[in-house]
Amino acid sequence: MSRCKWPNNCSSCSHKFDIMKFIIAIVAVSSFSGTTLAFAPSASSRIATALNAKVGIYYSTQTGNCEIVAEYIAQAAGLEFADIGDVSDDMILGLDSIIVGAPTWNTDEEEERSGTEWDTWLYSSLPKLDLSGKKVAVFGVGDQQSYNDYYCDAAGELYDQFKKCGCTMCGFTSIEGYEHSASKAERDGKFVGLMCDEDNQYDLSEGRAKDWVDQLKGEGFF
Numbered sequence: 001m002s003r004c005k006w007p008n009n010c011s012s013c014s015h016k017f018d019i020m021k022f023i024i025a026i027v028a029v030s031s032f033s034g035t036t037l038a039f040a041p042s043a044s045s046r047i048a049t050a051l052n053a054k055v056g057i058y059y060s061t062q063t064g065n066c067e068i069v070a071e072y073i074a075q076a077a078g079l080e081f082a083d084i085g086d087v088s089d090d091m092i093l094g095l096d097s098i099i100v101g102a103p104t105w106n107t108d109e110e111e112e113r114s115g116t117e118w119d120t121w122l123y124s125s126l127p128k129l130d131l132s133g134k135k136v137a138v139f140g141v142g143d144q145q146s147y148n149d150y151y152c153d154a155a156g157e158l159y160d161q162f163k164k165c166g167c168t169m170c171g172f173t174s175i176e177g178y179e180h181s182a183s184k185a186e187r188d189g190k191f192v193g194l195m196c197d198e199d200n201q202y203d204l205s206e207g208r209a210k211d212w213v214d215q216l217k218g219e220g221f222f
């Protein structure tokens with residue numbers, strides 16, 4: 001058979017079928033990868049909200065309660081969440097707004113009240129980061145019955161440390177509906193953020209998280 005001169009003369013040789021197969025394969029591969037890319041979440045889209053603020057949700061936990069509440073918040077906001085121990089400084093620096101949450105285990109301590117990774121992070125990582133101007137909202141989990149005088153104290157510590165770094169603190173809530181006597185997470189008769197009690201009021205946490213996310217939207221957090 002004479003040598004193919006495609007594209008000019010190939011209509012008269014069997015190579016035209018190979019060429020057509022090749023073209024079909026190219027079209028198929030390019031449309032498949034276009035579809036894949038359209039649905040694959042990039043690192044930035046996972047944390048970008050409808051208004052394009054980059055928002056991260058970070059928690060730490062001993063027995064899982066803080067993670068449950070982080071998930072309620074994440075679902076309400078349409079975002080992902082992560083343990084603060086798994087996050088790099090660069091990821092934090094790339095955010096516009098940050099939601100942070102902790103339990104309280106070290107009762108009545110002045111510092112390191114959380115008893116989790118936060119205790120290290122707040123005093124070794126946070127002071128090295130320039131977070132001034134970033135919006136921060138705090139949540140906490142605690143037990144208002146057994147630790148009536150210390151309810152969610154670690155949330156107050158998170159608030160103080162981020163505020164000290166020049167962050168704009170958002171998401172204060174009413175203390176109505178709780179039975180504690182005292183809390184280091186209160187300022188001027190309000191909680192410094194969302195407080196949940198997975199030990200005594202677990203059935204209220206999801207609704208509280210949804211209401212709080214709505215409130216944060218109203219505050220321009222997202």
Ligand SMILES: Cc1cc2nc3c(=O)[nH]c(=O)nc-3n(C[C@H](O)[C@H](O)[C@H](O)COP(=O)(O)O)c2cc1C
Nearest residue numbers: 061062063064065066103104107142143147151152
């Ligand atoms: C030894 C111990 C100390 C605690 N101290 C406090 C406290 O001071 N204030 C508080 O609100 N809750 C306190 N709690 C309750 C926990 O904070 C609560 O169960 C929380 O939901 C645990 O969250 P985690 O599962 O995310 O670690 C304490 C619990 C234990 C067992």
